[in-house]
Amino acid sequence: MPLKLYNTLTRKKEIFKPIKKNFVGIYVCGPTIYNYVHIGNLRAYTFSDILRRYLKYSRYKIKEVMNLTDVDDKTIKGSQKERVKLKEFTKKYEKSFLEDIKAMNIEMPEVMPRATEHIKEMVAIVKKLLDKGIAYKTQDGIYFSINKFKDYGKLSRIKKKALKAGASKRILKDEYDKKNINDFALWKFYTPEDGDVFWETEIGKGRPGWHIECSAMSMKYLGESFDIHTGGEDLIFPHHENEIAQSESATGKKFVKYWMHNGWLLVDNKKMSKSLGNFYNLRDIIKKNYSPLDFRYFYLTKIYRQRFNFTWRGLEASKKAYSRLKNKISEIKDDKKTNKEYLRKFEKAMNDDLNTPKALQILWKLVRDEKAEGKIQTIKKMDEVLGLNLLKKEKIKLPKKIEELVEKREKYRREKNWKKADELREEIRKHGYGVEDTKEGSKIRKL
Numbered sequence: 001m002p003l004k005l006y007n008t009l010t011r012k013k014e015i016f017k018p019i020k021k022n023f024v025g026i027y028v029c030g031p032t033i034y035n036y037v038h039i040g041n042l043r044a045y046t047f048s049d050i051l052r053r054y055l056k057y058s059r060y061k062i063k064e065v066m067n068l069t070d071v072d073d074k075t076i077k078g079s080q081k082e083r084v085k086l087k088e089f090t091k092k093y094e095k096s097f098l099e100d101i102k103a104m105n106i107e108m109p110e111v112m113p114r115a116t117e118h119i120k121e122m123v124a125i126v127k128k129l130l131d132k133g134i135a136y137k138t139q140d141g142i143y144f145s146i147n148k149f150k151d152y153g154k155l156s157r158i159k160k161k162a163l164k165a166g167a168s169k170r171i172l173k174d175e176y177d178k179k180n181i182n183d184f185a186l187w188k189f190y191t192p193e194d195g196d197v198f199w200e201t202e203i204g205k206g207r208p209g210w211h212i213e214c215s216a217m218s219m220k221y222l223g224e225s226f227d228i229h230t231g232g233e234d235l236i237f238p239h240h241e242n243e244i245a246q247s248e249s250a251t252g253k254k255f256v257k258y259w260m261h262n263g264w265l266l267v268d269n270k271k272m273s274k275s276l277g278n279f280y281n282l283r284d285i286i287k288k289n290y291s292p293l294d295f296r297y298f299y300l301t302k303i304y305r306q307r308f309n310f311t312w313r314g315l316e317a318s319k320k321a322y323s324r325l326k327n328k329i330s331e332i333k334d335d336k337k338t339n340k341e342y343l344r345k346f347e348k349a350m351n352d353d354l355n356t357p358k359a360l361q362i363l364w365k366l367v368r369d370e371k372a373e374g375k376i377q378t379i380k381k382m383d384e385v386l387g388l389n390l391l392k393k394e395k396i397k398l399p400k401k402i403e404e405l406v407e408k409r410e411k412y413r414r415e416k417n418w419k420k421a422d423e424l425r426e427e428i429r430k431h432g433y434g435v436e437d438t439k440e441g442s443k444i445r446k447l
């Protein structure tokens with residue numbers, strides 16, 4: 001069974017065929033680095049990581065590009081509020097973002113371009129669109145005329161008529177001279193509110209619009225046509241629709257072959273929002289005593305395309321399941337064989353548009369199958385994709401008190417004082433730790 005991926009462009013699962021043989025170019029809409037990324041962002045990057053890992057597992061050479069949006073309204077406002085330079089402000093959140101993805105075992109993309117370092121490329125596209133008469137200047141910026149792109153709406157399936165009707169109600173006063181309310185800014189001319197954030201360019205003094213950032217950076221590193229573009233469902237319109245419009249208008253070529261989107265993240269069945277107090281980031285998760293990999297496991301229990309309802313109870317269940325899984329795996333002996341049958345089933349699940357819940361089920365079945373051979377090597381292969389560090393031994397940090405008890409008990413064991421040793425085992429148990437005696441010494445685990 002070949003790999004099938006759901007393509008938002010066609011609303012179908014399609015057999016995956018890259019443009020170039022054995023090579024896949026992927027663009028992931030990265031974070032705006034003005035704050036800690038929230039758990040909805042982390043769902044998107046966990047999804048693109050699974051995609052990337054599975055393509056690698058399927059022996060494709062990968063080039064993944066994930067941009068960092070380090071200039072837009074939010075980053076400018078944030079830096080002004082803290083009275084620091086934009087660069088200094090975004091550096092801090094870039095760093096925390098990299099820490100977060102590392103903690104969640106999300107592999108580093110091959111390229112992570114920053115928007116502010118690609119202004120030249122953005123200006124070149126805008127110039128092209130101006131020359132072709134597709135973009136036009138107003139008092140406050142340069143806009144893309146959606147009426148000049150006949151395929152506008154092909155990704156989101158939004159009709160131009162519907163756009164006009166909805167839009168007439170909300171004309172903003174500073175956008176009065178736009179030809180169509182849905183025309184979007186490619187370039188924003190400088191205003192005093194931008195402070196010291198601006199670029200002097202051939203198309204005027206100012207800064208880029210958000211959409212053009214992604215077109216410029218993706219095409220620079222992946223070419224004018226590339227294989228896969230991912231992002232959250234909320235980016236389909238207008239962000240990705242606009243990326244298509246400006247890129248295809250500039251090049252005359254098909255921009256992206258497969259568009260892939262992960263579903264919304266809800267928290268307790270509600271939209272995440274600051275006012276509801278359900279706006280979480282990875283630090284909140286860790287504070288409540290969940291590891292980033294408990295959290296990763298939690299995300300893998302659902303199909304990426306479905307809406308995901310985050311609850312603390314759900315995360316607790318995943319934490320328990322993940323810990324049980326790792327405990328069971330730690331007891332399996334490695335016979336150096338591979339179990340092809342289970343691996344085939346696992347691949348079948350993944351080939352069906354990255355069905356990770358099904359893949360986890362197969363992993364669990366293998367772990368529980370007492371007759372199965374080749375468990376460890378097969379789990380190792382599966383974990384290349386799942387990224388759950390299933391074979392990594394957890395070093396638990398023991399409280400001082402427990403450490404002392406364990407040491408004392410080992411002394412009794414060396415003296416063959418089994419009665420005292422057993423008493424101490426019981427005492428350690430009362431503190432919530434289990435002791436197992438192995439040839440290498442005692443193994444402690446949290447109960």
Ligand SMILES: [Zn+2]
Binds near residue numbers: 028029030214
């Ligand atoms: Zn983007």
